[in-house]
Amino acid sequence: MHLFKKLLFLNIFVLIVILSILFVQDYDLALLVFLRSNAILILMLCLFGEKDFFEVSLGLQELRLPRFFVSLVFFSSKFIYLFTKEINKFKKTLHVRGFVGKTSWFTYQTYGDFIGMLILKSFYNAKKLSLALESRGFQTQIYTLKEPEKLNIKEISLMVVLLLSFLNIGKII
Amino acid sequence: MSCSLKLQDVCISLDEKVLFEKLDLHVSHKEKVAIIGENGCGKTTLLETIAGLHTKQSGLFELFHTPIQEKKDYKPLRDLVGYLFQDSNDQFLAPIVEDDIAFSLLARSLSKLEAKKRVDMILEDFGIEHLRKKVVYNLSGGEKKLVALAGVLVCEPKLMLLDEPTNALDSKMQEKLIQILSNLDKSIIVVSHHKEFIEQFADTIYEVRDKKLVRLT
Numbered sequence: 001m002h003l004f005k006k007l008l009f010l011n012i013f014v015l016i017v018i019l020s021i022l023f024v025q026d027y028d029l030a031l032l033v034f035l036r037s038n039a040i041l042i043l044m045l046c047l048f049g050e051k052d053f054f055e056v057s058l059g060l061q062e063l064r065l066p067r068f069f070v071s072l073v074f075f076s077s078k079f080i081y082l083f084t085k086e087i088n089k090f091k092k093t094l095h096v097r098g099f100v101g102k103t104s105w106f107t108y109q110t111y112g113d114f115i116g117m118l119i120l121k122s123f124y125n126a127k128k129l130s131l132a133l134e135s136r137g138f139q140t141q142i143y144t145l146k147e148p149e150k151l152n153i154k155e156i157s158l159m160v161v162l163l164l165s166f167l168n169i170g171k172i173i
Numbered sequence: 174m175s176c177s178l179k180l181q182d183v184c185i186s187l188d189e190k191v192l193f194e195k196l197d198l199h200v201s202h203k204e205k206v207a208i209i210g211e212n213g214c215g216k217t218t219l220l221e222t223i224a225g226l227h228t229k230q231s232g233l234f235e236l237f238h239t240p241i242q243e244k245k246d247y248k249p250l251r252d253l254v255g256y257l258f259q260d261s262n263d264q265f266l267a268p269i270v271e272d273d274i275a276f277s278l279l280a281r282s283l284s285k286l287e288a289k290k291r292v293d294m295i296l297e298d299f300g301i302e303h304l305r306k307k308v309v310y311n312l313s314g315g316e317k318k319l320v321a322l323a324g325v326l327v328c329e330p331k332l333m334l335l336d337e338p339t340n341a342l343d344s345k346m347q348e349k350l351i352q353i354l355s356n357l358d359k360s361i362i363v364v365s366h367h368k369e370f371i372e373q374f375a376d377t378i379y380e381v382r383d384k385k386l387v388r389l390t
């Protein structure tokens with residue numbers, strides 16, 4: 001259900017594109033764009049939608065992608081996670097300290113300050129991360145104690161469908 | 174007695190601001206040292222320097238009898254030193270508690286099985302097995318401290334640098350920490366504002382005064 005909601009949300013953007021095509025009355029192209037973009041979205045959501053990015057990066061590592069790339073994804077996801085926490089904390093602080101959003105200089109200034117704080121904080125975080133990496137002996141690889149998961153029936157069926165669609169790709173186009 | 178750490182005439186500065194001038198500090202094998210001082214006097218910076226994360230300006234810096242001039246001199250000694258950050262959030266490298274504790278072990282190419290065994294042991298020692306699968310950033314302040322400390326202790330370093338280990342811990346956990354730390358046969362340098370803890374734990378206490386360390390006991 002959650003996935004379906006995400007799909008609907010993403011379709012807003014698809015809709016904009018389709019409307020612009022309908023404008024020039026090319027119905028076939030509109031249908032093709034709609035189907036194809038939804039196929040891509042569904043595939044992506046199936047692969048990444050329900051997982052968090054930490055797990056995705058571990059998966060990328062299992063697939064033997066370059067280590068620096070995996071670490072990049074991994075630590076980016078750490079920062080994005082901390083960012084969202086930071087934003088929530090800021091909202092709480094505003095609330096506690098009696099801030100009400102209005103159309104006033106003060107409001108815009110506060111939001112501006114917040115963005116400034118986020119940027120400063122990310123500099124600080126990046127610096128501390130480099131210290132932590134150094135003091136804990138990081139060597140371009142991320143680790144987990146979790147055993148790699150076995151292939152299950154869902155994944156195998158997804159693989160079969162994907163393979164079939166790749167084989168048929170000429171015909172579909 | 175052999176000497177784990179020796180600082181002689183060391184100067185440390187941050188952005189042109191001089192924090193320490195002609196600083197002397199000797200820590201012998203298995204000695205437990207506590208450092209106290211006002212906020213902002215540079216205690217964290219001193220620990221970072223000893224941990225090799227920040228380079229000194231001048232003077233003699235010897236770690237386990239190896240003189241250290243540049244960052245590369247520090248490399249072979251890295252595994253012998255454990256550093257607990259003042260803010261635990263800065264220290265976490267993996268999102269799940271057990272993975273984070275295992276990080277330095279796996280980075281030293283221990284096998285997964287061995288790493289898991291050691292992690293299990295330390296989780297049990299600290300009484301935090303229930304946190305094993307949690308996301309580190311969602312833990313409470315005290316729980317974060319414990320997990321971070323477990324991540325340092327699990328590698329069995331010879332010299333431990335602890336930046337305010339007791340803040341955010343309740344009194345029961347503090348007792349436990351004192352008990353754990355006192356039984357270790359390692360050299361430990363602790364920075365803390367916590368009087369009771371220091372008195373129970375430390376063999377030697379220094380205070381930062383006028384950019385130097387003054388020995389109190």
Ligand SMILES: Nc1ncnc2c1ncn2[C@@H]1O[C@H](COP(=O)(O)OP(=O)(O)OP(=O)(O)O)[C@@H](O)[C@H]1O
Nearest residue numbers: 187188192210211212213214215216217218219259
């Ligand atoms: N990155 C930096 N750039 C410039 N100045 C800094 C930086 N980090 C810290 N300082 C300054 O250096 C001084 C020492 O900081 P440090 O964190 O070592 O203090 P501390 O003794 O650990 O304080 P506390 O007891 O509050 O933890 C402070 O005055 C601080 O403002």
Ligand SMILES: [Mg+2]
Nearest residue numbers: 216217259336
């Ligand atoms: Mg400090």
